[in-house]
Amino acid sequence: MVEIIRIETRGQGLYEFTDQLRQLLNSSGVREGLCTLLIQHTSASLTIQENADPSAQQDLENWLNRLVPEGDPLYTHVFEGRDDMPAHIKAALTATTLSIPVSEGRLLLGTWQGVYCWEHRHDRQIRSVAVHIG
Amino acid sequence: MVEIIRIETRGQGLYEFTDQLRQLLNSSGVREGLCTLLIQHTSASLTIQENADPSAQQDLENWLNRLVPEGDPLYTHVFEGRDDMPAHIKAALTATTLSIPVSEGRLLLGTWQGVYCWEHRHDRQIRSVAVHIG
Amino acid sequence: MVEIIRIETRGQGLYEFTDQLRQLLNSSGVREGLCTLLIQHTSASLTIQENADPSAQQDLENWLNRLVPEGDPLYTHVFEGRDDMPAHIKAALTATTLSIPVSEGRLLLGTWQGVYCWEHRHDRQIRSVAVHIG
Numbered sequence: 001m002v003e004i005i006r007i008e009t010r011g012q013g014l015y016e017f018t019d020q021l022r023q024l025l026n027s028s029g030v031r032e033g034l035c036t037l038l039i040q041h042t043s044a045s046l047t048i049q050e051n052a053d054p055s056a057q058q059d060l061e062n063w064l065n066r067l068v069p070e071g072d073p074l075y076t077h078v079f080e081g082r083d084d085m086p087a088h089i090k091a092a093l094t095a096t097t098l099s100i101p102v103s104e105g106r107l108l109l110g111t112w113q114g115v116y117c118w119e120h121r122h123d124r125q126i127r128s129v130a131v132h133i134g
Numbered sequence: 135m136v137e138i139i140r141i142e143t144r145g146q147g148l149y150e151f152t153d154q155l156r157q158l159l160n161s162s163g164v165r166e167g168l169c170t171l172l173i174q175h176t177s178a179s180l181t182i183q184e185n186a187d188p189s190a191q192q193d194l195e196n197w198l199n200r201l202v203p204e205g206d207p208l209y210t211h212v213f214e215g216r217d218d219m220p221a222h223i224k225a226a227l228t229a230t231t232l233s234i235p236v237s238e239g240r241l242l243l244g245t246w247q248g249v250y251c252w253e254h255r256h257d258r259q260i261r262s263v264a265v266h267i268g
Numbered sequence: 269m270v271e272i273i274r275i276e277t278r279g280q281g282l283y284e285f286t287d288q289l290r291q292l293l294n295s296s297g298v299r300e301g302l303c304t305l306l307i308q309h310t311s312a313s314l315t316i317q318e319n320a321d322p323s324a325q326q327d328l329e330n331w332l333n334r335l336v337p338e339g340d341p342l343y344t345h346v347f348e349g350r351d352d353m354p355a356h357i358k359a360a361l362t363a364t365t366l367s368i369p370v371s372e373g374r375l376l377l378g379t380w381q382g383v384y385c386w387e388h389r390h391d392r393q394i395r396s397v398a399v400h401i402g
Contacts, residue, residue, distance in 0.1 A: 002300055002371040032136055034170055034266055036302055036367045040378030042318040048230045049222065050176040055211040056222050062208055063223050067201075067335075074330055077323040085327050088318060092328055096316045097367045099170045099231045101266035103136040108264040110174030130376040132302055132369035166270060168304055168400055182364045183356065184310040189345040190356050196342055197357050201335075233304045233365045235400035237270040242398035244308030 001028045004040075005129045009119035012065070012083075014049065014057045018107075018114045021100075021131065025107060028133040035100045035107060036132045037115070043087030044119050044127050045094040051114030064090055087120035094118055102133070135162045138174075139263045143253035146199070146217075148183065148191045152241075152248045155234075155265065159241060162267040169234045169241060171249070174262045177221030178253050179228040185248030198224055221254035228252060236267070269296045272308075273397045277387035280333070280351075282317065282325045286375075286382045289368075289399065293375060296401040303368045303375060304400045305383070311355030312387050312395050313362040319382030332358055355388035362386060370401070 005020050025035060039046050050056050068086045075085040098115070101108045109115070117127050139154050159169060173180050184190050202220045209219040232249070235242040243249070251261050273288050293303060307314050318324050336354045343353040366383070369376040377383070385395050 002369050002376065033268070034168075034302075036369055038316075038368055038376060040376070040381065042316070042378070042381060047226050048172075048176070049226065053211060056219065059209050059211045059219050060223060060226055063202075063206075064226075066208065068331075072331075074334065075327050077321060077327045085324065088324050089328060089331050092315050092317065092332075093227055093361055095230070096363070099233050099367050100172055101136050101170055101264045103264075108136065108172060108174070110176070110262070113174065113176060128378070130369045130371075134301070167402070168302075181360050182306075182310070183360065187345060190353065193343050193345045193353050194357060194360055197336075197340075198360075200342065227361055229364070233367050234306055235270050235304055235398045237398075242270065242306060242308070244310070244396070247308065247310060 001133045003131050005131055007117045007127045007129065009125045009127055011122050012119055013061055014116040014118055016051060016114045016116050021115055022107065024131060025102065025133055030102060030133050031105045033102050033134050035102055038097045038130045040128045040130060042091050043084060043121050044117060045091045045096060046098050047094055047116050047118050048098065048113050049116055050112045052112050083121050090120045135267045137265050139265055141251045141261045141263065143259045143261055145256050146253055147195055148250040148252055150185060150248045150250050155249055156241065158265055159236065159267055164236060164267050165239045167236050167268050169236055170266045172231045172264045174264060176225050177218060177255050178251060178261050179225045179230060180232050181228055181250050181252050182232065182247050183250055184246045186246050217255050224254045269401045271399050273399055275385045275395045275397065277393045277395055279390050280387055281329055282384040282386055284319060284382045284384050289383055290375060292399060293370060293401055298370060298401050299373045301370050301402050303370055306365045306398045308396045308398060310359050311352060311389050312385060313359040313364060314366050315362055315384050315386050316366065316381050317384055318380045320380050351389050358388045
C-alpha cells in the first residue's frame with residue numbers, strides 16, 4: 001500500500017505524526033513487514049525522537065538553528081528567503097527517508113520514540129510524506 | 135522475519151554487529167531482498183563505517199564530541215544527565231534506520247563497510263535493534 | 269531485482285543519478301513497492317536534494333567543507349590523505365542508505381527532488397550504489 005500523509009506545519013519545529021502512521025498501518029491490514037517514509041521536500045525532514053519531554057525537542061531545534069544560522073555570508077542561494085538555504089542544509093544533515101519494521105501489526109518503535117516531520121522554514125506549509133506499507 | 139538484536143555497550147563509541155546481522159540473514163534463508171534496521175533508542179544511533187582501522191572510529195567519536203559538547207548552556211533538557219541532550223542531538227545527526235540490499239544470501243556492503251551501533255551515553259546500556267529481513 | 273549502479277565522480281560535489289534509477293525501475297517492471305539504495309563506500313554518501321538550482325548544491329558543499337575542514341589537528345587517521353578523515357565524518361553526517369516508495373511505476377520523489385551521490389574526496393572515483401527494487 002502506498003499513501004500520502006499530509007502534515008500542516010506552522011513554523012520551525014518538530015511535528016509528530018506517529019498516530020497517523022499507526023492508523024494507516026491498521027487500515028493496511030499488514031501484520032509483518034516494513035513501513036517506509038519519504039518526505040517529498042528538501043526544506044523539511046524526518047526524525048525519530050523522544051516524545052516524552054518537549055524540552056528535548058526545543059533544545060534540538062535551538063541547537064540546529066545555532067549550527068546552521070540564517071544570514072551566513074557563505075550562502076549564495078538566497079533568493080528564496082533567508083530561511084531557505086539553512087533549511088536545505090538541515091535537511092541534508094537529518095533524514096529524508098525512514099524504514100520502520102512492523103511486527104504483529106505494530107510499528108517496532110522503542111517505548112519513547114515518535115515519528116516527526118521536522119519543519120525548517122518559518123511560513124505555514126503543507127508537507128507531504130509518501131508512505132509505503134508492505 | 136523480524137528479530138530484535140541486543141547489543142551491550144560500555145560507554146561512548148562504535149560497536150560493530152555485522153556478524154550478528156549475517157548470522158540472522160543466514161538463518162532467515164532469504165537469498166534476495168532487504169535487511170532493514172531500526173535502533174529503538176533516541177540516545178544511540180546506527181552507522182555504516184569503515185571497519186579496517188580503529189583510528190577512523192576514534193576520530194569520528196572525538197569530532198562529534200567536540201561538535202556536540204556536554205554542558206552547553208543552550209540545553210534546558212538536563213535532568214537525565216549531562217550526556218543525555220548531546221546524545222539526542224547526535225542521534226538526530228546520524229541514522230536511526232538503515233536498509234541494506236541482500237543478494238545471493240549476502241548483505242551488499244562494500245569491502246570495508248561494517249554496521250555499527252553508535253553509543254552516545256557513558257553508562258553501560260543494552261541497546262535493541264529491530265531487524266526485518268525479507 | 270538487485271543491481272549495482274556505477275557513478276564516475278571527478279572531485280567533491282553532488283552527482284545526480286535520478287535518471288539511471290528511473291531506467292532501472294522501468295526495466296524492473298515493478299509498479300508498486302520500494303527502491304532501496306546503499307552506497308558501498310565510507311568516503312561518499314547519498315542525499316536527496318533540490319535539483320532546480322545549482323547554487324543550493326554549491327552552498328551545501330561549501331558549508332559542509334567549512335564544518336569538517338581538512339587538516340584539523342584532532343585527526344589521527346591521516347595516512348590515507350588529508351581528505352580521507354573529513355570524508356568519513358561527512359559520510360556519517362549524511363545518508364548511506366535511502367528508501368524511495370514506488371507507485372504506478374514511478375519513484376515518489378517530490379517535484380524538485382533529485383537523488384545524488386555526494387563525493388567527499390578530491391580524486392576521480394568510481395562509486396558503486398547497490399539498488400534493490402521490489
